[in-house]
Amino acid sequence: MNNINNSGNNPCSNCGLCAVSCPHKAIDFGIDGEGFYRPLVSANCTDCGSCVKVCYKYFEGKSPFENAFREKDVYAAWSKNRDVVLASSSGGVGYELTKFYSNEGYKICGVAFDAPNNICKHIIAETESDLKTIRTSKYLQSYTVEAFSEFKKDKKYLVAGTPCQIYGLRKYIQLKKWDDNFILVDFFCHGTPSFNLWKKYKEYIVENKQLDVNFKNVNFREKNPESKWHKNAMLVEDFLGRKFVKNHGFSEDLFFKFFLNNSCLNDACYQCKLRLDYCAADIRIADFWGKKYENNDDGVSLVITNTDKGKTVWTEIKHLLVVEDCNFEDLQQSQGTRYISLNSKRNKILAELKECAPLDKLWTKYFKQSVVKRGFSYFKRILSYIKRTIKK
Ligand SMILES: Cc1cc2nc3c(=O)[nH]c(=O)nc-3n(C[C@H](O)[C@H](O)[C@H](O)COP(=O)(O)OP(=O)(O)OC[C@H]3O[C@@H](n4cnc5c(N)ncnc54)[C@H](O)[C@@H]3O)c2cc1C
Numbered sequence: 001m002n003n004i005n006n007s008g009n010n011p012c013s014n015c016g017l018c019a020v021s022c023p024h025k026a027i028d029f030g031i032d033g034e035g036f037y038r039p040l041v042s043a044n045c046t047d048c049g050s051c052v053k054v055c056y057k058y059f060e061g062k063s064p065f066e067n068a069f070r071e072k073d074v075y076a077a078w079s080k081n082r083d084v085v086l087a088s089s090s091g092g093v094g095y096e097l098t099k100f101y102s103n104e105g106y107k108i109c110g111v112a113f114d115a116p117n118n119i120c121k122h123i124i125a126e127t128e129s130d131l132k133t134i135r136t137s138k139y140l141q142s143y144t145v146e147a148f149s150e151f152k153k154d155k156k157y158l159v160a161g162t163p164c165q166i167y168g169l170r171k172y173i174q175l176k177k178w179d180d181n182f183i184l185v186d187f188f189c190h191g192t193p194s195f196n197l198w199k200k201y202k203e204y205i206v207e208n209k210q211l212d213v214n215f216k217n218v219n220f221r222e223k224n225p226e227s228k229w230h231k232n233a234m235l236v237e238d239f240l241g242r243k244f245v246k247n248h249g250f251s252e253d254l255f256f257k258f259f260l261n262n263s264c265l266n267d268a269c270y271q272c273k274l275r276l277d278y279c280a281a282d283i284r285i286a287d288f289w290g291k292k293y294e295n296n297d298d299g300v301s302l303v304i305t306n307t308d309k310g311k312t313v314w315t316e317i318k319h320l321l322v323v324e325d326c327n328f329e330d331l332q333q334s335q336g337t338r339y340i341s342l343n344s345k346r347n348k349i350l351a352e353l354k355e356c357a358p359l360d361k362l363w364t365k366y367f368k369q370s371v372v373k374r375g376f377s378y379f380k381r382i383l384s385y386i387k388r389t390i391k392k
Helices: 017-021 050-054 082-087 093-103 128-134 163-176 195-208 254-260 308-320 328-335 346-354 359-366 371-391
Strands: 027-031 037-041 073-079 107-114 119-125 157-160 182-187 215-222 233-238 243-246 283-287 301-305 321-326
Touching: 017 027, 017 050, 017 163, 050 163, 073 082, 073 093, 073 308, 073 328, 082 093, 093 107, 093 128, 093 157, 093 182, 093 283, 093 301, 093 308, 107 128, 107 215, 119 128, 163 182, 195 254, 195 346, 195 359, 254 359, 283 308, 283 328, 301 308, 301 328, 308 321, 346 359
Parallel strands: 107 157, 157 182, 182 283
Antiparallel strands: 027 037, 073 301, 073 321, 107 119, 215 233, 233 243, 283 301
């Protein structure tokens, strides 16, 4: 058997490149019961092995693993146009990249919220308005198969995606010998959660916040006067123009609470070797979290030039940005976590997300501490503070 049903070294990253690369269209790519995209190999499979060649499951990486970014150039940057910064997730480097290369004749491929199907998917931007649509991070798995299957030999593309999508794509274009025509951009990735979380979140908003069941637009990274870059707001808008805004979204919004406590991410996200050990992109971008820019309210992007092409790209676009040179220690401060830690309640949460319990009840059941427990942990904190003070 020479197809992705063979077991590999890693779990499926659900990047979709197996389906894109299959010359016989023998791989369906759909969402499974737990809410993750998974490939399904059909009877048309000829065992040609094309899918195996691009698949993250068989990625071995270096051994012992090295940090991919130790020797790389690291920058802090934000757009010179403040409107761009405020409309972007962090400092707007993503948008400036896409705008610049769109003007240079590149086709731009990034992620849009597909309202009719309530999913996120990669699209190839055709207009300036498409570039605005693909701007900002959508914290859901995106469907790549349709857009990535449209890539043509003689065209130039800039593609942004998760590190695993970009890894699969790099393998694919290397095999096709299309490398020269592509600029690949990824980001430091926290992982992508189960679609069942998104479904439950939608039900919760419709039920409790009186929004219509059809969402027109979602902005996971809204910046407003109350919730600026660090605090972040979640914004959902329906087709009737009604809006739901949750200020202090990272800490207060139910979707983010489940996403950021790692209780329902794809299993490949937890030991992802593409987070710090290996990177297949030309440029990596991220939020410049950490001490260095803690007082900046607008947003700062972290940028790493990972290849020679990445360095050229950087030389071409940096006149559009305010740039500050940084180093590996700054990067570690900002993105130190090597692996995203597994929440011990993950299996239970994934099972419950399939059922009909409302999301707020699920949160209370699994994560809200009782008054007694809260009191106890407060007491423990005080005790350890006293001990530390006595030692000094
Ligand atoms: C799922 C996910 C997890 C992330 N985790 C982290 C993290 O742990 N730490 C961190 O510092 N930054 C993380 N980021 C990156 C961060 O949110 C910003 O994208 C980054 O700071 C760049 O900001 P920007 O304003 O320059 O670009 P943005 O406007 O945010 O653009 C980034 C590019 O990513 C594409 N994109 C958006 N959503 C998706 C998606 N679901 N899948 C694939 N591509 C997508 C967009 O089309 C765009 O081209 C994550 C992003 C995503 C989508």
